[in-house]
Each structure stands twice: as structure tokens, then as C-alpha cells.
Amino acid sequence: MRLFPIRGGIHPKYRKELTSEQPIVALPMPARLYLPLQQHIGAPAEPVVSVGQKVRKGDLLARGQGAVSAPTHASTSGVVVEITTVTAPHPSGLPQLTIILEPDGKDEWTDLPDPIEDPFSLSGDAIRERVASSGIVGLGGATFPAAVKLNLGSQQKIETLLINGAECEPYLTCDDRLMREYAAEIVDGARIMAHALGAPGIVIAIERNKPQALEAMRAAAAGFDAIEVIDVPVQYPMGSERHLTQAITGRETPAKKLTAELGVVVHNVGTARAVHQSVRFGRPLTRRVVTVSGGAVAQGKNIEVPLGAMVSELIAFCGGLREEPRRIVNGGPMMGQPLPSLEVPVVKGTSGILALTVAEANERPTQPCIRCGGCVTICPCGLVPVEMAAFIRKDNLDAAAGIGVTDCFSCGSCSYICPSHIPLVQYFNYAKGELAARDRERRRLDRVKTLSETRVERLERQAQAKREAAAAAAAARKAASVPSENKASQ
Amino acid sequence: MLIAIGSLAALGAALGTVLGVAARYLAVEEDPLEVELAALLPGAQCGQCGYVGCGQAAAALARGEAPVTLCTPGGKSVAEALSKRLGVKADLSDHEESVPQYAFVQEELCIGCLRCTNECTTDAIVGAPKQIHTVIRDNCHGCAKCFKICPTEAIKMCQVPVTLGDWRWNKPGAAALQ
Ligand code: SF4
Numbered sequence: 218m219r220l221f222p223i224r225g226g227i228h229p230k231y232r233k234e235l236t237s238e239q240p241i242v243a244l245p246m247p248a249r250l251y252l253p254l255q256q257h258i259g260a261p262a263e264p265v266v267s268v269g270q271k272v273r274k275g276d277l278l279a280r281g282q283g284a285v286s287a288p289t290h291a292s293t294s295g296v297v298v299e300i301t302t303v304t305a306p307h308p309s310g311l312p313q314l315t316i317i318l319e320p321d322g323k324d325e326w327t328d329l330p331d332p333i334e335d336p337f338s339l340s341g342d343a344i345r346e347r348v349a350s351s352g353i354v355g356l357g358g359a360t361f362p363a364a365v366k367l368n369l370g371s372q373q374k375i376e377t378l379l380i381n382g383a384e385c386e387p388y389l390t391c392d393d394r395l396m397r398e399y400a401a402e403i404v405d406g407a408r409i410m411a412h413a414l415g416a417p418g419i420v421i422a423i424e425r426n427k428p429q430a431l432e433a434m435r436a437a438a439a440g441f442d443a444i445e446v447i448d449v450p451v452q453y454p455m456g457s458e459r460h461l462t463q464a465i466t467g468r469e470t471p472a473k474k475l476t477a478e479l480g481v482v483v484h485n486v487g488t489a490r491a492v493h494q495s496v497r498f499g500r501p502l503t504r505r506v507v508t509v510s511g512g513a514v515a516q517g518k519n520i521e522v523p524l525g526a527m528v529s530e531l532i533a534f535c536g537g538l539r540e541e542p543r544r545i546v547n548g549g550p551m552m553g554q555p556l557p558s559l560e561v562p563v564v565k566g567t568s569g570i571l572a573l574t575v576a577e578a579n580e581r582p583t584q585p586c587i588r589c590g591g592c593v594t595i596c597p598c599g600l601v602p603v604e605m606a607a608f609i610r611k612d613n614l615d616a617a618a619g620i621g622v623t624d625c626f627s628c629g630s631c632s633y634i635c636p637s638h639i640p641l642v643q644y645f646n647y648a649k650g651e652l653a654a655r656d657r658e659r660r661r662l663d664r665v666k667t668l669s670e671t672r673v674e675r676l677e678r679q680a681q682a683k684r685e686a687a688a689a690a691a692a693a694r695k696a697a698s699v700p701s702e703n704k705a706s707q
Numbered sequence: 708m709l710i711a712i713g714s715l716a717a718l719g720a721a722l723g724t725v726l727g728v729a730a731r732y733l734a735v736e737e738d739p740l741e742v743e744l745a746a747l748l749p750g751a752q753c754g755q756c757g758y759v760g761c762g763q764a765a766a767a768l769a770r771g772e773a774p775v776t777l778c779t780p781g782g783k784s785v786a787e788a789l790s791k792r793l794g795v796k797a798d799l800s801d802h803e804e805s806v807p808q809y810a811f812v813q814e815e816l817c818i819g820c821l822r823c824t825n826e827c828t829t830d831a832i833v834g835a836p837k838q839i840h841t842v843i844r845d846n847c848h849g850c851a852k853c854f855k856i857c858p859t860e861a862i863k864m865c866q867v868p869v870t871l872g873d874w875r876w877n878k879p880g881a882a883a884l885q
């Protein structure tokens with residue numbers, strides 16, 4: 218297959234060797250599991266269990282609400298001990314409604330929906346329904362409900378299902394390990410998803426620095442003509458949906474549009490495996506593979522974790538910390554977010570937990586911009602980071618929006634390359650949040666305006682009705698009194 | 708009967724003509740600037756700025772008598788829009804972004820007097836005489852008019868909690884030079 222170049226990008230120190238040879242191991246069942254109601258993009262799930270209720274592994278704990286949402290299932294068998302707020306695995310450290318489960322140690326499955334023997338004879342809708350009820354979301358970290366994304370085929374013709382095995386973030390090796398160890402499951406999941414999408418072709422894209430994964434996937438895909446396994450150059454951010462699509466189609470996804478516009482839908486390898494498990498065995502999403510790595514961890518590992526385990530348990534399972542970490546990151550070092558503490562649960566979107574040392578975090582003082590243009594050259598979206606940051610610094614967010622700050626996907630390449638260590642991407646994150654907040658505020662004020670106008674109208678209507686009633690009453694009185702006057706004059 | 712109808716009709720016609728003529732000759736010139744400014748204000752008529760409603764506030768702004776930061780519920784975005792339109796530089800840095808609030812009726816104290824219902828400018832309070840009232844939270848814009856009028860202090864103003872969905876990053880510190 219012919220590959221097309223993508224713009225910009227960087228070559229950071231990958232440090233994948235810390236965990237790439239660590240096979241996936243299961244985490245011993247923790248004493249408690251914490252399952253937040255919001256582990257996905259969209260509306261939070263709504264609890265359907267009550268405190269004290271006994272559940273078995275795979276039982277529905279909270280159902281999805283609305284068009285874009287995802288349910289949550291019990292990761293093991295046990296008792297629901299509390300439904301309360303717990304610190305979210307989010308940089309804000311805000312509390313979030315969470316179902317707390319106390320495992321009974323039996324890890325016993327519930328009565329699962331029947332396995333689907335031949336998914337290819339089913340309609341796309343039936344498969345989507347199964348995927349939706351299994352609570353599967355994008356496991357690459359974006360956590361968008363997978364079933365919604367599988368529906369894109371009903372709106373436009375999808376030519377290619379692109380399975381993303383690029384794993385371009387440094388440190389992370391969970392997808393690499395998944396591909397090496399569960400290649401057949403991923404291929405099967407991909408075929409089911411392509412069928413649901415109505416996509417004739419499947420492309421599995423893997424960066425060249427994962428030769429064993431490439432080999433394993435090629436072996437598993439042999440015999441399926443529709444599947445092509447390709448090796449893509451090692452270049453951050455190759456694993457971004459838009460850039461991977463550009464690499465295989467040569468076309469750029471228009472701003473604020475989906476790759477589906479180009480006939481391509483992208484799913485992560487972990488999502489493909491989850492779809493396989495759900496369709497072939499009826500198992501909902503109850504666990505995921507997490508890479509625990511970084512210089513401050515005693516022994517980095519790839520761990521299959523029941524959803525809801527505390528990050529501190531993962532660290533303890535890795536032999537604890539070797540030194541005080543400078544930063545704890547949720548995800549990869551480039552796009553990952555700092556964690557408020559270790560006492561937060563692993564959720565569907567947790568791909569990695571990194572404990573970075575001072576040297577790895579590499580925080581250096583900011584200096585004035587030397588106008589080298591480095592950030593402009595490497596921005597994979599063709600933006601001008603130096604100029605956007607200058608506008609944002611002066612609080613001119615509209616100007617920053619005018620030159621595309623909302624198209625920035627926070628890959629962090631510009632901050633990484635900047636010789637003056639200007640926190641460019643931090644400016645963009647701030648600006649995007651602020652612009653979104655203003656938008657929400659504007660919508661709220663519009664609503665208030667409509668409401669108060671409706672009220673004024675209502676008052677006016679009522680006053681009018683009163684006036685009319687009074688006039689009618691007066692007329693009636695007049696009409697009643699006139700004949701009597703006549704009588705009196707007679 | 709006929710006399711009554713006739714006299715009323717004549718009265719109506721005469722008064723109508725007078726009113727029509729008056730409207731033509733005594734019309735108050737609508738200041739286009741005022742109209743424009745009023746469109747920028749939230750239009751909730753909440754009176755938190757100290758004027759009777761948004762129209763009066765817009766008039767004061769047009770006369771240059773009120774600061775662009777007058778509208779508390781409008782927050783920074785409204786202040787910015789106003790300063791842009793009026794071409795005045797406003798120091799928004801220390802414009803306290805007021806924490807959004809909503810009203811909550813404590814049922815055990817409510818006597819169902821209907822006063823808050825009549826006061827609310829967005830019809831966010833439902834209630835009937837001698838029935839416990841309640842606030843539709845999505846419709847409440849936190850102006851606290853009901854809070855002020857309630858005779859039994861049954862209404863309390865609560866802060867709208869920050870959720871994961873609307874949390875946002877701060878601006879990088881001043882140490883970040885450019
Ligand atoms: S963070 Fe945004 S501006 Fe910076 S390189 Fe990435 S896409 Fe471009």
C-alpha cells in the first residue's frame with residue numbers, strides 16, 4: 218500500500234523498552250473497586266443498582282442515558298457497598314459520582330447474553346446494539362462510545378475501517394502487547410466492526426518500531442483478503458486519527474469534520490478486541506490493559522486491570538516507587554494529563570500510568586521567544602503556535618480562534634520542540650477551555666433571554682384577557698341596566 | 708341600548724384619534740445605540756445592576772453613566788462585548804467572575820404565598836396558592852430576586868457546582884514569558 222507523508226511531527230525519546238518485553242499480567246483482585254458513572258464522552262450513566270445489592274461479574278451497574286453514552290458493568294462479583302463521590306482520574310481532582318463494589322473473591326460471571334455464532338449474517342444494527350450494551354468505548358484514550366462510531370456507515374459510505382495500532386506515544390506499550398498476544402482476537406473484532414460499518418476494506422496500521430506486533434498481526438490476518446497490515450513511519454503524532462487517515466489516503470480531514478467524510482473510520486486495537494469479546498462471548502467491557510511505566514516505578518509492567526482498581530494498587534503491584542516522582546501522568550507523556558493523586562480509579566480510558574522522575578519530566582524555566590519558527594514547522598495541523606500563544610497571552614482569544622486554535626488537538630509537539638520552553642500547548646488548552654466556556658455562557662444567556670421574553674408575553678396576554686373580561690362585564694352590566702332604565706321611564 | 712352603543716363607539720373613535728396623533732407627534736426618539744446595547748445585555752430584567760431592567764441599563768450605558776462591568780450575571784463575556792461596542796477599555800482582569808448561583812426552596816419553610824413566583828423574571832418557580840413552591844433549576848438564572856422577597860426566608864441561593872464537563876485549565880502563569 219502506498220503511504221503518504223504527514224506534516225510536521227517530532228521524534229521524542231520513546232523509552233518503550235521499559236515495558237515492551239513485559240507480557241500482560243492480571244492484577245490480583247483489589248479489596249474494593251471504584252466505578253465512576255462517567256468513563257466515556259457523553260452523558261453520564263445512571264445507576265440501576267442500590268447499596269447492599271449483590272452483583273455478579275458483567276451485571277449492569279449503570280445504564281447509558283441519551284444518544285451518546287455508555288453503560289457500566291460490574292468488573293467482578295461482589296456487593297455494592299456505596300454510591301458516593303470519589304476523586305475523578307482527571308487533572309481537576311473534582312469529585313465524581315462513583316459506584317463502590319466490594320469483591321467477594323469468586324469472580325463469577327453473570328448469565329451473559331448468548332454468544333453470536335455468525336456475526337456476519339447479522340445486520341449492522343444488531344452488532345451495534347450488542348457493542349452498545351457491552352459499554353465499549355474507544356480504548357485508545359478518547360473514550361467515545363464505540364457503537365456510535367460504528368453507526369457512521371449509515372450516514373455515508375465507509376470504504377475503510379482503519380485499525381489504529383500505531384501507539385505513537387512514548388512509554389506506552391499496551392497496544393503493542395495486545396497485538397503480540399491477542400492478534401487473532403483483534404483481527405476477528407476488526408472483521409466484525411467492518412461488517413457493522415459496511416466497510417469493504419480493513420487496514421491495520423502499526424508503527425515500524427513494533428516488528429513483533431507487525432509479524433503477529435500479519436500472521437493473524439493471513440487468509441483474509443480484505444485486511445491489509447501496513448507499517449507506518451515512526452513519527453509522533455502518527456497515531457492521531459486524522460494523521461493516520463492522511464497517511465493512508467493522502468487526504469486531510471477538513472477542520473471540525475470527522476474522518477468518515479473521507480470514507481474512513483478509525484478504531485483502536487483494544488476496542489477491536491473488546492468487540493470480539495462482546496460479540497463472540499457476550500462479555501461486556503470489564504477490564505483493560507494498562508501500561509505502568511516511568512523512571513520512578515520499580516518495575517514497569519503491562520497489567521490487565523479490572524475497571525475501578527485504584528492507581529495506587531497498580532503501582533504497588535509494580536513493586537512500588539523507586540523514588541519520589543516529579544509527575545504522575547494518566548496516558549502518555551505527550552498528551553496525557555497529570556493525576557491529582559494515586560487514589561483515583563482506573564477507568565475505560567486509562568491507557569497508561571507514568572511516574573516520571575525529575576529528569577524525565579524535564580521542566581525548565583521559560584525564556585523569551587527567539588522567533589526560530591520551530592513550532593510552526595513541526596505543528597502537524599499546520600497552525601502557527603507562536604502567534605496563537607502571543608494572542609492568548611494578551612487575552613485576545615477571538616484572534617487566536619481566528620487563526621485556528623480550536624483546530625489544535627493538543628499533541629504537544631510545539632511545546633516539546635520549543636527551545637525557549639514556552640508552555641505553548643498549555644496556552645492552547647487554556648484558550649480552548651475558555652472559548653468553550655464562553656460558548657456555553659452565551660447559550661445560557663440566550664436561554665434566559667427567551668424565558669424572560671416568554672414571561673413578558675405571558676403577562677401581556679393575561680393583562681389583555683383581564684381587560685377584555687372587564688370590558689365584557691361592563692358591557693353586560695350596561696346591557697342589563699339599559700332596559701330597566703327604559704322600564705323606569707315608561 | 709342603541710344610544711349606549713353609539714356613545715361608546717364615538718368615545719372610542721375620538722380617543723383613538725387623539726392617541727394616534729399623540730403617538731405620531733410626541734414619539735420618543737429611540738436611540739439606535741441604546742437598542743444595540745440592550746441586545747448585548749442578557750435581557751433577563753433581573754435588576755442586579757441597580758436599574759429597573761436591561762433597557763434602562765442600556766440607556767445609562769449609552770449616556771456613559773454606567774460602567775461596562777455593570778451586569779453581574781452577564782459576566783466577563785457581556786462586559787467584553789459592551790466594551791468592544793462602546794470602544795472603551797475596561798479593566799476586566801479584576802472583574803470578579805461571579806460564581807453562578809441557583810435558588811432552592813426549603814420546603815419546610817415555604818408557606819405558598821406566591822410572592823417569589825410573581826417576582827421571577829424567567830418563570831423558573833412553579834407553585835400555587837398555599838402549595839409548596841419549587842424552582843426549576845435549569846430555568847433559574849440566579850438573580851436572587853425571589854431570595855430577597857421571600858417572607859419566611861425559605862429560599863436559599865446555592866452555588867452551581869463545577870463539573871468535570873465545564874472545568875477548564877488556567878492560563879499559564881506570568882512566569883511563562885514570551
Ligand atoms: S499542540 Fe496544537 S499547535 Fe502545538 S503542534 Fe500540536 S496541534 Fe500544533
Ligand code: SF4
Binds near residue numbers: 588603635636639
Ligand atoms: S519554537 Fe518557541 S522560540 Fe521558536 S518560534 Fe516557536 S515559540 Fe518561539
